[in-house]
Amino acid sequence: MPMDHHKPNIPATPPRQSWTFSQDVNAEIRRAAATGIYDIRGGGAKRRVPHFDDLLFLGASISRYPLEGYRERCDTNVTIGARFAKKPIELEIPITIAGMSFGSLSGAAKEALGRGASLAGTSTTTGDGGMTPEERGHSKLLVYQYLPSRYGMNPDDLRKADAIEIVVGQGAKPGGGGMLLGQKISDRVAEMRDLPMGIDQRSACRHPDWTGPDDMEIKILELREITGWEKPIYVKIGGARPYYDTALAVKAGADAIVLDGMQGGTAATQDVFIEHVGMPTLACLRPAVQALQDLGMHREVQLIVSGGIRTGADVAKALALGADAVSIGTAALVALGDNDPKWEDEYQKLGTTAGAYDDWHEGLDPAGITTQVPELEARLDPIEGGRRLRNYLKTMTLEAQTLARACGKSHLHKLEPEDLCALTMEAAAMAQVPLAGTEWIPGKNGF
Amino acid sequence: MERYDLATGSLREMNAQLQAVAPGENLTAWEILNPDGRHAIAVGLDAPIEVRVMGPTGYYCSGMNQQATVRIRGNAGPGVAENMMSGKVIVEGDASQYAGATGRGGLLAIKGNASSRCGISMKGIDIVVGGSVGHMSCFMGQKGNLVVCGDAGEALGDSLYEARVFVRGSVKSLGADCVEKEMRPEHLAALENLLESAEIDTDPADFRRYGSARRLYNFDIDNAGAY
Numbered sequence: 001m002p003m004d005h006h007k008p009n010i011p012a013t014p015p016r017q018s019w020t021f022s023q024d025v026n027a028e029i030r031r032a033a034a035t036g037i038y039d040i041r042g043g044g045a046k047r048r049v050p051h052f053d054d055l056l057f058l059g060a061s062i063s064r065y066p067l068e069g070y071r072e073r074c075d076t077n078v079t080i081g082a083r084f085a086k087k088p089i090e091l092e093i094p095i096t097i098a099g100m101s102f103g104s105l106s107g108a109a110k111e112a113l114g115r116g117a118s119l120a121g122t123s124t125t126t127g128d129g130g131m132t133p134e135e136r137g138h139s140k141l142l143v144y145q146y147l148p149s150r151y152g153m154n155p156d157d158l159r160k161a162d163a164i165e166i167v168v169g170q171g172a173k174p175g176g177g178g179m180l181l182g183q184k185i186s187d188r189v190a191e192m193r194d195l196p197m198g199i200d201q202r203s204a205c206r207h208p209d210w211t212g213p214d215d216m217e218i219k220i221l222e223l224r225e226i227t228g229w230e231k232p233i234y235v236k237i238g239g240a241r242p243y244y245d246t247a248l249a250v251k252a253g254a255d256a257i258v259l260d261g262m263q264g265g266t267a268a269t270q271d272v273f274i275e276h277v278g279m280p281t282l283a284c285l286r287p288a289v290q291a292l293q294d295l296g297m298h299r300e301v302q303l304i305v306s307g308g309i310r311t312g313a314d315v316a317k318a319l320a321l322g323a324d325a326v327s328i329g330t331a332a333l334v335a336l337g338d339n340d341p342k343w344e345d346e347y348q349k350l351g352t353t354a355g356a357y358d359d360w361h362e363g364l365d366p367a368g369i370t371t372q373v374p375e376l377e378a379r380l381d382p383i384e385g386g387r388r389l390r391n392y393l394k395t396m397t398l399e400a401q402t403l404a405r406a407c408g409k410s411h412l413h414k415l416e417p418e419d420l421c422a423l424t425m426e427a428a429a430m431a432q433v434p435l436a437g438t439e440w441i442p443g444k445n446g447f
Numbered sequence: 448m449e450r451y452d453l454a455t456g457s458l459r460e461m462n463a464q465l466q467a468v469a470p471g472e473n474l475t476a477w478e479i480l481n482p483d484g485r486h487a488i489a490v491g492l493d494a495p496i497e498v499r500v501m502g503p504t505g506y507y508c509s510g511m512n513q514q515a516t517v518r519i520r521g522n523a524g525p526g527v528a529e530n531m532m533s534g535k536v537i538v539e540g541d542a543s544q545y546a547g548a549t550g551r552g553g554l555l556a557i558k559g560n561a562s563s564r565c566g567i568s569m570k571g572i573d574i575v576v577g578g579s580v581g582h583m584s585c586f587m588g589q590k591g592n593l594v595v596c597g598d599a600g601e602a603l604g605d606s607l608y609e610a611r612v613f614v615r616g617s618v619k620s621l622g623a624d625c626v627e628k629e630m631r632p633e634h635l636a637a638l639e640n641l642l643e644s645a646e647i648d649t650d651p652a653d654f655r656r657y658g659s660a661r662r663l664y665n666f667d668i669d670n671a672g673a674y
């Protein structure tokens with residue numbers, strides 16, 4: 001006799017999805033089984049990790065008085081690189097545009113970033129693949145990246161730069177190199193990189209002519225000698241061992257440290273790398289500041305923090321924890337129009353949806369930003385894009401000033417950890433500020 | 448002939464003087480005395496001058512050179528002529544690791560041996576080594592020529608792109624995607640020129656040519672073990 005599954009008096013349990021084998025996980029297993037290769041994508045870690053959202057400003061009170069919103073000054077300028085460089089960089093706002101390669105981004109997108117940054121009084125940064133004339137021409141302050149691949153590297157561009165950034169690592173992939181897939185290798189990209197068209201280009205994960213901190217010191221000496229000790233030299237590190245990496249970069253002679261946490265975007269990296277290597281930005285910040293303080297170098301060697309910076313609140317919180325400035329990548333692309341719902345029809349055709357599109361390496365970006373296809377690139381007007389980026393940078397700055405004034409600070413750099421509390425124990429432990437409503441900082445005073 | 452003595456002067460002053468030579472000026476020949484293994488000697492030059500470094504150098508001698516001819520009368524430390532753009536660098540002794548790394552043009556001639564990773568990520572430079580080279584030489588070599596008159600160590604030309612490698616002696620092993628290729632007349636002619644400019648008198652016919660099999664140019668899971 002067949003079993004009766006519908007006995008009316010036995011309650012049915014709803015189908016239960018495994019937490020371990022979730023829909024996402026199973027889909028990825030099927031994808032891997034079908035293709036035999038890991039998933040490559042752009043963007044940063046998508047999982048939720050402790051972040052600046054888990055911190056709050058306390059604001060003023062009887063013992064701390066605030067500054068008047070529209071009347072009393074709250075300065076935002078920052079000088080970067082005065083430790084050794086004859087010509088330090090003067091920024092009007094403590095938000096810079098992070099290094100994003102020409103190749104991963106279109107020429108128009110690079111131009112828009114330069115225009116927006118210049119209008120807002122800040123710097124932009126080249127990326128893997130070298131410096132383009134458009135970018136140099138439209139950027140008042142341009143930081144030139146010195147990467148392991150050395151694609152396009154040359155002393156003329158080095159001399160044209162306003163600062164040099166030695167890239168040791170990136171938050172999305174500390175310990176990883178890069179990959180630009182063949183479909184994005186146009187004639188121009190190929191020529192700049194001295195490689196044939198249409199092949200997958202690997203960017204090395206290690207510098208070809210030095211290893212370790214002692215060599216790095218000599219490399220910095222060489223770069224300074226080539227450029228007459230004029231230009232600030234930054235060292236960019238991924239969020240792996242922020243205390244020691246910061247200390248070693250300072251010892252090697254860096255003028256500034258760029259510290260990129262795991263939420264930091266990338267143009268193309270394995271998903272497994274993005275999601276499983278490196279520490280959250282929030283967890284990286286205090287150890288780096290501690291290293292600078294231990295060496296007596298806090299505010300002498302500037303700390304620029306990136307990885308998931310989106311709002312003026314993020315800026316203010318990063319500065320309160322000891323950063324001198326922040327840097328943005330993904331948010332700048334969104335300001336230009338990346339993942340805009342107005343392209344939803346096209347995102348659907350690519351099997352995704354606005355807000356989730358991350359196949360930046362495939363070069364088919366409907367918004368015309370992460371592409372080398374001329375028809376798509378034409379969708380981004382670099383002048384309009386620059387204006388949008390300027391607006392966004394200004395808005396973030398105003399937001400950060402609003403928060404700083406509420407804490408009674410006449411310069412964003414006067415924000416301090418004492419202005420903050422944490423919403424979660426994790427954030428309290430990482431940021432080393434008390435859990436809201438308590439005086440408890442995990443790990444302090446024996447607890 | 449101008450002389451600069453590093454025993455009494457400073458690296459900064461010396462490099463500044465060499466970098467300041469403008470085209471058409473008379474200060475075209477220099478001798479650097481007592482280099483004593485100092486790093487970053489004669490870097491960032493950009494004029495058709497002749498510099499003779501009278502002894503051994505440390506890291507990155509003549510890094511990013513443009514136009515100048517630099518002759519090192521001794522051994523050279525790591526990264527000699529790294530990212531050279533044009534001009535000529537001659538090492539009369541041996542060279543340490545990463546000689547000519549990422550170089551984009553010009554000629555690096557090493558009379559003695561070169562260590563590991565000679566010509567790593569080279570992007571158009573020509574490198575001629577009178578002696579042998581160490582392991583992983585020409586790793587990820589993109590463009591240009593590496594000529595080795597002696598032997599090559601392990602994993603020669605690993606992950607090679609379009610750079611050409613010529614070796615006269617033995618090759619301990621070839622790296623991933625590097626294969627021996629036919630030596631055609633145009634290669635022999637190019638090799639003859641390279642040897643001549645490097646002041647090395649050897650018969651090009653004794654060399655074998657290696658290059659990329661181009662099997663790893665676009666990712667294929669069946670080759671995953673080779674990457």
Ligand SMILES: Cc1cc2nc3c(=O)[nH]c(=O)nc-3n(C[C@H](O)[C@H](O)[C@H](O)COP(=O)(O)O)c2cc1C
Pocket residue numbers: 042043044098099100101104105126127128145167169170171236260263264265266267306307308309327328329330331360370
């Ligand atoms: C499209 C894209 C390309 C990038 N290219 C580079 C690069 O060439 N070099 C580099 O050091 N970082 C690169 N990055 C990382 C950024 O410099 C920066 O660390 C990161 O975007 C900061 O995090 P955020 O995106 O959350 O703001 C890239 C990021 C993106 C989104």
